[in-house]
Structures are given as C-alpha cells and as structure tokens.
Amino acid sequence: MDNKKNNPPICSYEDSDYQSSFWDKGGREYEDRVEAVALKRLLPKGGRLLLELGAGAGRNTPRYTGYERIVLLDYSHTQLEQAQQRLGRSGKYVYVAADLYRLPFIKGLFDTATMIRVLHHMTDAPKALEQVWNVMQLDGTFILEFANKLNLKSMLRYWFGRQAWSPFTPEQVEFARLNFDFHPKTVRNWLTNLGFRIEKTLTVSHFRMGILKRTLPTPLLVFLDSIFQWTGAIFQWTPSVFVKARGGSRESVPGDRENVLAFFKCPECGHAPLENNRTYLLCPKCRNKWEIKDGIYDFREPVNG
Numbered sequence: 001m002d003n004k005k006n007n008p009p010i011c012s013y014e015d016s017d018y019q020s021s022f023w024d025k026g027g028r029e030y031e032d033r034v035e036a037v038a039l040k041r042l043l044p045k046g047g048r049l050l051l052e053l054g055a056g057a058g059r060n061t062p063r064y065t066g067y068e069r070i071v072l073l074d075y076s077h078t079q080l081e082q083a084q085q086r087l088g089r090s091g092k093y094v095y096v097a098a099d100l101y102r103l104p105f106i107k108g109l110f111d112t113a114t115m116i117r118v119l120h121h122m123t124d125a126p127k128a129l130e131q132v133w134n135v136m137q138l139d140g141t142f143i144l145e146f147a148n149k150l151n152l153k154s155m156l157r158y159w160f161g162r163q164a165w166s167p168f169t170p171e172q173v174e175f176a177r178l179n180f181d182f183h184p185k186t187v188r189n190w191l192t193n194l195g196f197r198i199e200k201t202l203t204v205s206h207f208r209m210g211i212l213k214r215t216l217p218t219p220l221l222v223f224l225d226s227i228f229q230w231t232g233a234i235f236q237w238t239p240s241v242f243v244k245a246r247g248g249s250r251e252s253v254p255g256d257r258e259n260v261l262a263f264f265k266c267p268e269c270g271h272a273p274l275e276n277n278r279t280y281l282l283c284p285k286c287r288n289k290w291e292i293k294d295g296i297y298d299f300r301e302p303v304n305g
C-alpha cells in the first residue's frame with residue numbers, strides 16, 4: 001500500500017538556516033519569549049513522554065522540563081542535527097525524521113504532544129491533526145499553535161483595500177507558497193470533530209509590529225502580551241493562537257514506554273513492531289527498511305536494496 005502519493009506536499013526546512021536567520025538574528029526575541037510564556041501556562045507540570053511535532057532545531061525543547069523523555073520529530077534531517085548539537089544524544093531525547101502525514105508511532109503512545117508554528121505549513125491540516133490524535137493516549141494533552149488569519153493587521157488591511165482576501169471567512173489562506181493562515185473557528189471545529197476538548201485558548205504576539213518592537217523595550221512588550229494572552233478565551237485577533245486540547249486514541253495499548261524501539265510502526269503499512277538491525281529498522285510485513293544514522297531514526301524514505 002503506497003499512500004504516500006496521495007499525500008499533500010511538505011514544506012521542508014532541509015539545509016535551511018532557519019534557526020539562525022529567523023530566530024537568533026531575526027529580531028524575534030519578543031515572539032520567542034511570549035511563546036515561552038504561553039507554553040508555560042498550557043503545559044502540564046510533567047509527564048512521561050512528549051512528542052514535539054516540527055521540533056526544528058529544538059528551540060522550544062528545553063522548555064519541556066517536566067518530561068522524562070521527549071521525541072523530537074521534524075521532516076528536516078539537518079534541523080534535527082542542529083537540535084542534537086544543542087541538546088546532546090542522551091536517552092532523554094529521541095530524534096525522528098518523518099512526514100507528519102505518516103507518523104511512524106503506535107497508537108496511544110504519547111501523554112503530551114506539542115505542535116508550534118507547524119500547522120502553518122499544512123495543506124491538509126485536518127489530516128495532520130488526525131495523525132496526532134491517533135498517537136496520543138486517551139485524555140492526553142495537545143498544545144497547538146496556529147497562525148490566525150483573523151488578526152487585527154489583516155482586518156485593517158482588508159478594510160482599507162490593501163488585501164484582497166477576507167480575514168472573516170472560514171477557509172485557510174495561502175499567503176505564500178505552503179504558508180497558511182487559519183480561521184480560529186475552523187481550527188476549533190477540526191479539533192472538536194476529531195474528539196478533542198478545548199480547555200484553554202491564549203492569544204499570543206499582540207504586539208508583533210515593527211514599530212512597537214523597535215521603539216519599546218522587549219521586556220515591557222512581553223509583560224503586556226502575557227496579560228493580554230488571557231483575552232484569547234473571549235476573542236482571537238492576534239497573528240498567533242495557542243490552544244490546549246485534551247483527547248487521544250481510545251485504542252491505546254499500554255506499550256513499553258521505556259524501550260524506544262517499541263514506539264515505532266511502519267509508516268508505509270502500519271505494522272508494529274519493527275525489527276532492529278542496528279543501522280536500520282526492518283518492517284517484517286512490507287520489508288521496507290528505515291535507516292538509523294547518527295542517532296536519528298529516518299522514516300521519510302525507505303533505504304531498501
């Protein structure tokens with residue numbers, strides 16, 4: 001069964017200097033710090049196994065302090081290599097290169113999942129969210145960040161005739177190739193249709209405007225944003241929205257949470273467990289081989305032959 005051909009295109013950060021150009025030198029200290037505030041407010045105090053979807057170079061990973069083990073998933077191998085350099089190769093971190101539309105994990109594995117600045121790149125967001133639901137245990141915690149089309153800036157631009165698309169309609173807008181903004185109500189519907197219960201909504205980055213960021217001190221903007229974040233419970237007009245939802249697969253089997261190899265299933269045919277051959281994991285059913293190299297499990301393309 002090759003379900004891959006039917007999959008939507010992937011926005012890959014392979015060989016990109018995203019961490020350095022966007023975060024470290026990109027004047028985004030404010031965005032980074034207000035995200036940290038929101039995460040702290042939404043994350044459970046701790047847990048056993050957290051899945052970080054679209055972990056990139058591990059910018060947020062050190063913030064998941066209460067977790068025994070963290071699985072960093074990204075499509076880009078090079079981003080994961082950067083994360084490894086930052087976080088090291090201890091057993092606490094598991095690095096997985098995989099496609100979000102074909103997660104290589106058994107059902108009901110994770111007690112928590114986070115997905116920050118990732119939905120933004122999903123052509124088929126409901127399909128990706130369904131994958132997350134499947135790998136989460138019953139009543140797990142899912143923290144989702146999405147880019148909001150209904151933000152104040154886009155409303156003003158629309159009213160002043162400087163933007164063709166309406167921020168008020170439910171469909172997503174692709175403002176650059178593989179970059180999407182979503183309507184908050186649409187995202188809520190996707191989540192609740194899957195069975196998630198939304199517990200909290202925070203609005204983030206209220207002051208993401210060049211002129212404010214240049215003229216006001218960052219700590220002041222962070223302080224103000226952290227107060228305004230709570231208004232997300234009532235209305236969402238910021239470019240970024242964080243949602244805490246509860247849910248997860250009812251079919252969860254109490255697998256072995258200590259043995260990393262027992263986490264995986266074949267992304268091609270769904271079979272688990274896979275056989276460990278040191279440099280690759282073999283699927284005994286469809287015979288595909290998934291490479292293990294430099295401490296990264298690679299489920300993007302099989303290494304058959």
Ligand SMILES: [Zn+2]
Pocket residue numbers: 266267268269270271283284285286287288
């Ligand atoms: Zn298989």
